[in-house]
Amino acid sequence: MSERTVFVLDVSGSMAGAKCGTLHLETVRFINRINDGNYVGIVLFTERAWSVHEVTMVTGQAVKKSLVQAVPVSAGGGTDIGAGIMEALAAFSRARVDTKGAKIFLATDGEDGRDHDYVDYVLPHLKNAQVKVYCLAIGVSADHRLERLAMGIGGQVFNLSRVDAESREMMARVMEAAMKEVITSKEMAEVVTHTVVNEIVVINGNTYETRVPIEADIGRNTQIHVRYEAINDLEVEITGPSGVVYSTTGGEIMKRLDLKECVLFMDSTQSGLCAIKVMAQTLGTVRAHLIVESNPTGAHAIGLQVFLRASEVNCPPIVSCKLCKGNDPIVGAIVTATVDRPGGTQTDLSLGLYHKEGYYYAYFTDYSGAGRYNVSALAVNDGNNTTYKGAPIGQFRRQRVANSFQVMADSMTTQLPDCDHFSQLLFSKQFGSMRINNTTQSGAPVGPAPKRSGSSLDSKVVLLSPEMRSLKSRLASSYYRTKLAVNGLQVSASDKSGLNNRLSTIERFLTSVRETSIEEIDGYQHTLDDANNEVMARRLTN
Known part of the structure; x- marks a missing residue:
């Protein structure tokens, strides 16, 4: 059966700016990649709710264009989440589609402004229709009841903490992940897409380079996306495992200004390392969203x-x-x-x-x-x-x-x-x-576990101070980089084990919750520095 999805999007006043702009872009990207034969509708809400596009089967570019034109680009008004949910259910009903297994994608940044508990009101209707809700909580003020709403019917909640203009790519990364949960159509479920890379990369000094492994069990229908708000300022060069070079300047990599991304599609890719180079034609730090996905070539x-x-x-x-x-x-x-x-x-x-x-x-x-x-x-x-x-x-x-x-x-x-x-x-x-x-997710009551002797x-x-949390987080990042460097050394198993044993006390510290001090963290950093120096020395002698 085809997927049936209604987008329920908050367009209240607090959504104005980067939040609404990024949500608009990701919704447009979603519409562009959804398969024909699936149903999509769009509902907006403030202190009231209304459908801007009825639930319609996607049958080609004309339908996708009409959906894109309905996606909001501005915001204003209050917040009534319950009204948005009920309008989505009404939209399903008007389209006369089977709602069993249908999905609602709800995006909001605020608390529901009504006096009543909207979750208690809408949950029986959702359960009766057998519709799941996937929520995107935007910012720290997003309604605290979203978990009760989603989990009551088997959905999920995704969250965005940082929502400033400088975090557009991070916002888009989480938005895309949340939207992927609602496009697992039957034909897509039979062909699993494996995500090799999905991260925000920082471009300093105008160039970012990385090497991505494509193993023999994947490599079919490989897609590489580089996304950035000012995509015209980026050039991308990709060298496949076979040595073939693709680039934006050569025209093999498409630069889509409407979707703010550079994208390369490869029907079949040899196994090996894929080299990706992203070059910024602008000064300052650039944060881009890099995605590498591929389908399997066999059963496993x-x-x-x-x-x-x-x-x-x-x-x-x-x-x-x-x-x-x-x-x-x-x-x-x-x-x-x-x-x-x-x-x-x-x-x-x-x-x-x-x-x-x-x-x-x-x-x-x-x-x-x-x-x-x-x-x-x-x-x-x-x-x-x-x-x-x-x-x-x-x-x-x-x-x-x-x-x-x-x-x-x-x-x-x-x-x-x-x-x-x-x-x-x-x-x-x-x-x-x-x-x-x-x-639990099914709503059955669960009692506390028996107290153990x-x-x-x-x-x-005891919450650490912001300074201690920052220092401990920085130490954790340094530790994981060192751990990867040690494990990548071409040395004997005993030598590698000795280096890892020296790092084990740091891992125990990072997973502990006791109080710490600058002096203790500095001591662990010195241990990491010594390990890094030894790694460099081993590389030079090999």
Whole structure:
């Protein structure tokens, strides 16, 4: 069955500027890539709601053009989220499409202004229609009830913390990830698209270069996108694994000014390293959005999934990734989550705990206060230590922008559960669902876990000062860069193990929640500096 989606877009006064502009651009990009045969409608809301494009089957460029023309470019008024949801359901009804499995994409930056609880009102209607809602919470003031709305019907919430004009590419990155959740049509579900790169790259000194691995199990219908607000100021050159050079100046890479992107489509790509060079024709720092995606060439390609679980009374939030090739796990990879925190700061979390079914996970305790925490994940191979069915696996990279979890208080539990807690969640098929107000995704009530002897369920984190959080975050970034450099050395296993052992105390410190000091962080940085110097020396002698 075709996908049926209604966009419900907040155009209240607070959305004016970069937020509305970026949402407009990403919605237009979505419409341009959706397949024919799917249904799309657009609803806008302020203190009231109205349809600007009825739910219509996409049958070609003429329909896409009419949808694009309906996407808003300006904003003004109040906020009534409930009215937007109800108008979307009415739009489905007017189109006389089957609503079972249909989706609503809701984007808002504010609190619902009505006196009643709109979630209690709209949820029965959504459940009766069997429509899921995927929410994009824009900024720190976005309605705190969105999780209850989405999880009550099996949806998700994505979050944007930074929403200033300088963060357009970061906003677009999360918006695109959220919109991808609503275009998994039947034909698309049968052909999984693997994301190799999805990140914001910083161009200093006018040029950014990177090498991206394309392994033999992917390489079909490869797409490389470079997006930037002033796309005319960028030139892109891509050298494929076979040595063929593509460029914007040569015309092989399309520069689409309307979508503000440079894009290269390759039907078939040889395995190997793909070199990407982005050149800025302007002064100053440029932040561009780089995406590399590819379809599999066979039945089994490495896949990365991200699962989040909100905090409970006896457990901090859990961030987990499943890394498998077919049904078999990839063992020994480096998997790192980047968490966007309220206020716009980021922190890296090493998913250093491993479960035999292919899950890499960690408990998140690096709180910066109440709010939403959006997550992205990166998995790379760890040299000869990364294996598949017991044998070393070649170079690979997978990256995924995921959804968010919500922290409701400025201080939360830091007491870690028993070591078999994660296994118990998998066994009971609860992991991956979010708990809001002690309810699971299905809405069934859940009681607190029994108190364990010797544990403190009331343990609270003492929030670090902004200075200490910044220093610790900087140390974490340095640590992960050093870890990757060490694992990339062409030295004996024993030498590499010795270097990694010296770094292990830093990893334990980064995952702890105790108080720290500038002196302690400086000491760990000195250890990293020594390790980096040794890495450089080993490279020069090899």
